[in-house]
Amino acid sequence: MANGTIAFDTLQTSGQITGTAKSVDTDFVVSGVPKQRITFTMVGTINSSLNTTSITDEGTGIFKITMDNALSDTSFSVATSGSADEGTYYRDLYVMGDQNLATNTYEVQCNLSGSSFYDATRVECILVGELA
Numbered sequence: 001m002a003n004g005t006i007a008f009d010t011l012q013t014s015g016q017i018t019g020t021a022k023s024v025d026t027d028f029v030v031s032g033v034p035k036q037r038i039t040f041t042m043v044g045t046i047n048s049s050l051n052t053t054s055i056t057d058e059g060t061g062i063f064k065i066t067m068d069n070a071l072s073d074t075s076f077s078v079a080t081s082g083s084a085d086e087g088t089y090y091r092d093l094y095v096m097g098d099q100n101l102a103t104n105t106y107e108v109q110c111n112l113s114g115s116s117f118y119d120a121t122r123v124e125c126i127l128v129g130e131l132a
Contacts, residue, residue, distance in 0.1 A: 008026060009025065009026055010023050010024065010025055010026065011023060011024050011026060011029065031130070032128065033128075034050070034126045034127060034128055035051060035069075035071065035076070035127055035128060035129055035130075035131055036049075036050060036051040036052060036065075036067050036125075036126075036127040037049060037050040037051070037052075037125065037126050037127070038050075038052045038055070038065060038123075038124070038125050039122065039123070039124045039125075040055055040063070040122075040123055041120075041121060041122060041123070042057075042061065042063060042110065042119035042120050042121070042123060043119070044057055047122075051067050051068050051069055052065065052066070052067060052068065053066040053067060053068050054066045058107065059117065060117045060118070060119055061109060061110040061111055061116075061117030061118045061119055061120070062107060062108070062109050062110075062117060063107070063108045063123070064100075064105055064106070064107050064108075065097075065105060065106055065107070065108060065125065066104060066105050067104050067105065067127075069104075069131055069132070070103040070104040070131075070132045071103045071104070071129045071130060071131060071132055072103070072129070072130040072131065072132045073103065073129075073130070074101040074102065074103060075129065075130075076101070076106075076127055076128060076129025076130075077098075077127070077128050077129065078097030078098055078106060078108075078125055078126070078127050079097070079125070079126045079127075079128075080095040080096065080097040080108060080123065080124065080125050081095060081123075081124050082095040082110055082120040082121075082122055082123040082124065083120060083121050083122045084112070084118065084120055084121060093110065093111075093112055093118070093120060094110065094111050094112075095108065095109070095110050095120065095123060096108065096109045096110075097125050097127075103132065106127070108123060108125060110123065
């Protein structure tokens with residue numbers, strides 16, 4: 001089977017969608033998709049990932065995420081969430097993914113009640129930015 005390239009500038013529906021939004025510029029699609037994703041435990045186990053080389057334990061509640069492919073700059077966004085313990089609900093668990101930004105790394109910090117760092121049971125991060 002031969003591999004090839006398909007090049008186009010606009011995606012358009014075949015008429016199945018009602019309303020005025022029936023096409024979208026491909027630049028919009030490429031810019032809006034996540035460039036990195038990871039789900040991990042703070043004991044150092046990566047459960048699933050995309051564009052992730054490794055995670056490094058930087059201390060209680062702090063992990064550095066290293067990406068396979070660098071970004072063009074540090075103007076990216078990271079959405080994070082996490083859970084403190086299996087079966088236990090902590091509403092004051094804070095997960096921040098915008099610490100110590102570099103083009104190929106960022107730091108995730110988890111804490112309880114905004115004060116003490118805490119090793120969360122599960123952390124999820126999704127990054128949107130521009131690849132270099």
